[in-house]
Amino acid sequence: MTNLLMIEASPRGNSSVSRHMAVEYIDEWQRANPNGKVIQRDLTNTPLKFTDAPWLTAYFTPPDKQSAEMKNALKLSDELVEELLGADVIVIGTPVYNYNVPAVLKAWFDHIVRKGMTLGFSGEGLLKGKRCTVLLASGGVYTEGSPIRDRDIATQWLRLILNVLGIEDIEFIAAGGTKVIDLGEQSRSEYMAPIIPLIREAVYP
Numbered sequence: 001m002t003n004l005l006m007i008e009a010s011p012r013g014n015s016s017v018s019r020h021m022a023v024e025y026i027d028e029w030q031r032a033n034p035n036g037k038v039i040q041r042d043l044t045n046t047p048l049k050f051t052d053a054p055w056l057t058a059y060f061t062p063p064d065k066q067s068a069e070m071k072n073a074l075k076l077s078d079e080l081v082e083e084l085l086g087a088d089v090i091v092i093g094t095p096v097y098n099y100n101v102p103a104v105l106k107a108w109f110d111h112i113v114r115k116g117m118t119l120g121f122s123g124e125g126l127l128k129g130k131r132c133t134v135l136l137a138s139g140g141v142y143t144e145g146s147p148i149r150d151r152d153i154a155t156q157w158l159r160l161i162l163n164v165l166g167i168e169d170i171e172f173i174a175a176g177g178t179k180v181i182d183l184g185e186q187s188r189s190e191y192m193a194p195i196i197p198l199i200r201e202a203v204y205p
């Protein structure tokens, strides 16, 4: 059975463009994989903490020496890693905040980059053979030819960290200029019309 893990990071609920992109992806993916399983990990209601001292202490303690408290500190991280390892296809739906990903998505990565689980002890990525699509919503436009293209740190960083984890097959679908919806200059369906075919195509490798 094929598994899709959908990571969502926008706190804007129904107003979120990346969440609407995620819905389109899931719909098409379910059509293509009627027996597939979808796991939706909504980071806005996941009790993710920044990696603090107890977490780091637990992380750097070999599993057979970890106290119950240490195991507890890593519990959510273990769960998130398990979800990721079980996925064949990973989709990340995220806004751009201050030219990068929102803190909650960075926190997710801090929890899933785990030596011996997703990253080898010699630094090799262990998530081989997985495919990732990133659905990126931003107020600005950063695509080819844009005068602010060099500020597209979110795409660069996501590609880097996914590559580090061993994921080479990555596609980005950028929904730039989303402010036209918030300013009422375009309806959401008008805005989404040219993006939906790109999302549907991305379902097929």
Ligand SMILES: Cc1cc2nc3c(=O)[nH]c(=O)nc-3n(C[C@H](O)[C@H](O)[C@H](O)COP(=O)(O)O)c2cc1C
Pocket: 010, 011, 012, 015, 016, 017, 018, 019, 094, 095, 096, 097, 098, 099, 100, 137, 138, 139, 140, 141, 178, 179
């Ligand atoms: C706190 C905050 C910071 C933002 N920073 C940027 C930014 O640096 N670059 C940009 O293009 N858009 C920025 N935006 C606009 C969002 O990327 C845009 O509203 C996008 O549609 C949000 O994704 P969502 O619709 O899925 O919630 C920012 C929005 C917020 C609320």
